[in-house]
Amino acid sequence: MPSKKHLHIESSGQVCIYCGACVGICPLNCIYLDETRITFDEKVCTRCEICVKACPVGAIEIG
Amino acid sequence: MAKDRKTDVLVIGAGPAGAMTAKWAAKSGANVLLLEKRQEVGSPVRCGEGMSKDWLGEVGITPGRWVNLEVEGARIYSPSEKVFEINEKHAGNEVGYVVERDEFDKQLAIDAGNAGAELMLKCAATELLKEGGKVVGAKVKQFGESFEIRAPVTIGADGFESQVGRWAGIPTNLAMRDMDTCLQYRMTNVDCDVRYCDFYLGKVAPGGYVWVFPKAEGLANVGIGVQVSQVSSPADARTYLDRWIAAHPGYAKGKKIDMVGGGVSISAPLKQTVADGIMLVGDAARMIDPLTGGGIANGCIAGKICGEVAAKAAHDGTPTKEFFQAYEHGWRARLEEKLYRNWLAKEKLVTLQDSTFDKVIDVLAGVKLQKLNVHNILKAVHDKYPEVTKEFEAFL
Numbered sequence: 001m002p003s004k005k006h007l008h009i010e011s012s013g014q015v016c017i018y019c020g021a022c023v024g025i026c027p028l029n030c031i032y033l034d035e036t037r038i039t040f041d042e043k044v045c046t047r048c049e050i051c052v053k054a055c056p057v058g059a060i061e062i063g
Numbered sequence: 064m065a066k067d068r069k070t071d072v073l074v075i076g077a078g079p080a081g082a083m084t085a086k087w088a089a090k091s092g093a094n095v096l097l098l099e100k101r102q103e104v105g106s107p108v109r110c111g112e113g114m115s116k117d118w119l120g121e122v123g124i125t126p127g128r129w130v131n132l133e134v135e136g137a138r139i140y141s142p143s144e145k146v147f148e149i150n151e152k153h154a155g156n157e158v159g160y161v162v163e164r165d166e167f168d169k170q171l172a173i174d175a176g177n178a179g180a181e182l183m184l185k186c187a188a189t190e191l192l193k194e195g196g197k198v199v200g201a202k203v204k205q206f207g208e209s210f211e212i213r214a215p216v217t218i219g220a221d222g223f224e225s226q227v228g229r230w231a232g233i234p235t236n237l238a239m240r241d242m243d244t245c246l247q248y249r250m251t252n253v254d255c256d257v258r259y260c261d262f263y264l265g266k267v268a269p270g271g272y273v274w275v276f277p278k279a280e281g282l283a284n285v286g287i288g289v290q291v292s293q294v295s296s297p298a299d300a301r302t303y304l305d306r307w308i309a310a311h312p313g314y315a316k317g318k319k320i321d322m323v324g325g326g327v328s329i330s331a332p333l334k335q336t337v338a339d340g341i342m343l344v345g346d347a348a349r350m351i352d353p354l355t356g357g358g359i360a361n362g363c364i365a366g367k368i369c370g371e372v373a374a375k376a377a378h379d380g381t382p383t384k385e386f387f388q389a390y391e392h393g394w395r396a397r398l399e400e401k402l403y404r405n406w407l408a409k410e411k412l413v414t415l416q417d418s419t420f421d422k423v424i425d426v427l428a429g430v431k432l433q434k435l436n437v438h439n440i441l442k443a444v445h446d447k448y449p450e451v452t453k454e455f456e457a458f459l
Contacts, residue, residue, distance in 0.1 A: 017322065017323070017324045019109060019323070019324035019325040019326070020109075020222075020223060020224035020325060020326065021223075021224075021242075021244055021245075021324065021325055021326035023224035024223045024224040024225070024237070024242070024326045024328075025237055025239070025242050025291065025326060027236055029226070029229050033224065035101075050239055050291070052297055053239065053244070053291050053292075053294040053297075053299075054239075054242060054244050054291050054294075054326060055244065055297065055298070056244045056245060056246040056298065056300035056301060056324040056325075057246065057298050057300070057301055057324060058297035058298025058301065060297065061297070
């Protein structure tokens with residue numbers, strides 16, 4: 001089975017503005033926003049990349 | 064757990080829709096707990112801060128210090144920047160007042176408190192309690208401590224990134240074409256006009272628009288919404304907004320004071336907003352107007368209906384999906400037709416070329432319409448550019 005791409009959510013505050021856009025659009029509900037921390041469930045995430053497009057500031061990278 | 068609690072109505076989320084629901088449930092005689100995950104209602108602001116005002120009396124909101132200024136109308140700019148002015152009464156639900164959103168939300172929380180609702184700050188719902196498939200409250204976490212709040216009626220008012228609906232099994236997922244990704248700067252030293260909220264259409268903001276909502280002389284919220292399905296590279300919302308500002312000298316000279324972002328649903332109305340023991344309201348129920356992106360009025364109007372139905376269900380001991388049809392039918396009777404019509408219009412608008420936008424705005428700028436509605440607009444456009452109205456046959 002091919003390994004999943006690497007998904008990185010920059011939520012240290014350098015890019016992320018904690019707006020929740022990625023959380024709301026995630027079709028699998030596997031992104032979690034906790035005040036100033038965003039995490040996602042590595043196992044559930046299918047790397048559909050919708051969150052990458054939904055982020056208004058480009059804090060989510062995939063590759 | 065020692066901290067476990069019981070109440071009649073549990074409202075998750077203390078934004079406008081949640082606070083309005085809590086207020087009207089309390090006024091209708093219910094014991095109400097209103098949860099807010101942050102330490103402060105209304106902050107940080109994630110909003111363009113434009114709203115219409117004709118609905119405020121209907122839900123019992125009195126204008127207060129949250130009103131920033133009152134505008135006369137809207138100016139719609141085509142891609143070649145032909146302008147069409149609309150009086151505030153006809154301009155849709157983003158135009159009327161420009162507000163201090165944090166003050167507005169706090170006022171609604173005060174109203175809810177005065178009606179008898181108890182606000183629990185720093186209190187996040189972490190999962191729903193279910194018994195026999197019915198929602199009977201929520202597990203919450205406050206100040207690091209987990210406990211349960213049991214309630215016959217639970218309300219999901221947890222905004223765009225709603226978890227409650229998903230936990231309850233109510234389909235609220237959005238397709239990429241049903242969401243705008245938004246970014247806004249508050250800017251000072253700009254050439255805004257305090258008489259108007261401005262909207263710029265076309266390729267400057269694919270599938271959305273650029274807005275300028277004046278806060279004071281020289282101070283404005285300058286923002287953009289871009290449809291997610293139209294995004295081609297990361298941070299497009301910021302790229303498009305920065306490009307628009309750079310192309311407009313009256314704004315390029317301005318200074319950015321703050322920055323907010325977020326998601327806005329621009330979907331058709333949900334098929335279902337209730338289940339046994341639970342109702343959804345506001346952005347969590349995807350009640351945002353898909354054409355304008357405005358959600359406050361709809362959330363508050365639905366919130367009043369929701370609160371009244373919730374109190375009655377708790378009182379009568381009937382928190383069932385069937386009983387909640389009173390809410391489902393109530394909010395749809397008031398809002399659904401317009402939501403659906405505006406969704407259709409949005410679906411059409413995103414397909415238009417800039418040249419078509421130019422023609423439509425050109426016509427509207429040149430004629431004086433007695434009443435601004437889709438039919439009159441199409442007729443005016445048809446008289447001058449019959450070929451353009453072909454694209455709008457579905458509306459005739």
